[in-house]
Every structure is written in C-alpha cells, then in structure tokens.
Amino acid sequence: MRKAELRSRSVEGRVDTQVSVVGLLRQLGCNVPDIDYGSIKVYCPFGILHPDHGLTRAMRVYPETNTAFCFSDCGHFTPTKLAAQAWDLSREDAADR
Numbered sequence: 516m517r518k519a520e521l522r523s524r525s526v527e528g529r530v531d532t533q534v535s536v537v538g539l540l541r542q543l544g545c546n547v548p549d550i551d552y553g554s555i556k557v558y559c560p561f562g563i564l565h566p567d568h569g570l571t572r573a574m575r576v577y578p579e580t581n582t583a584f585c586f587s588d589c590g591h592f593t594p595t596k597l598a599a600q601a602w603d604l605s606r607e608d609a610a611d612r
Contacts, residue, residue, distance in 0.1 A: 527595045530610040534594040536581050543601050547576055554578075559585045560601060 540547050543560040554577045562569015565587040573587035583592045592600075599609035 527593075527606055527610045530595050531581065531593045534598075535578075536583050536592065536594050536597060537576060537578055539594050539597055540576065540583065543597075545574075550578060552579070559587065559589055560597075561585065561589050562587075564588065 537547050540557065540560065545557050545560050547557050548555060554575050556572040557574050557576055558569060558572050559565065559574040562573065565571075565573060567573075567587070571587070574583055574585045574589075576583045581594065583597065584590065585592070589600075595606050595610045598604070598612065599606045602609060602612070604612065
C-alpha cells in the first residue's frame with residue numbers, strides 16, 4: 516500500500532471518529548431526532564436518486580456506531596462517505612474538508 520493511500524485512510528478514520536453522522540445529516544437538511552439508544556429511520560438525503568424519489572424513510576441511523584445505512588440503493592455511510600457523496604468529492608477530499 517502506498518504512503519498516500521495509508522495517509523488518506525488514516526485521515527478518513529480520524530474524521531469518522533470526530534464528526535457525528537447525526538450532525539452531518541442535520542447539516543444536510545435531514546430531520547434526525549435525538550435518540551438515547553438503538554437506531555432511527557429517516558429520509559435519505561439522496562432520496563431523489565431512489566426508485567420512489569425519496570417518499571419513504573429509507574435510511575436508518577445508528578448513533579452508537581456513528582454510521583447510517585440507506586436501504587434503497589445508497590448503501591452504508593460513515594461521516595466521510597456521506598460528506599463525499601453529498602458534496603461530490605472523493606472521500607480523501609471530504610475528510611480534508
């Protein structure tokens with residue numbers, strides 16, 4: 516593995532532990548209520564890309580693991596992956612931002 520790739524993964528991992536997926540989803544305009552435990556279903560910020568165009572709550576947010584999963588085609592998200600897709604950046608550029 517090249518040094519640049521190792522650095523990129525290191526930065527991404529650090530950002531994923533420091534940036535809240537809930538906070539980032541809220542910044543992207545999603546209504547994510549506060550929860551004490553478990554997970555919650557919300558509308559995916561990329562719902563327009565879904566077959567139903569975002570009419571259903573297709574994303575489940577897992578605050579304990581700081582991740583989210585869209586069950587309608589978008590897949591698994593860490594904060595870095597979510598930011599990269601939302602801002603149309605590479606994951607490395609999203610982590611640096």
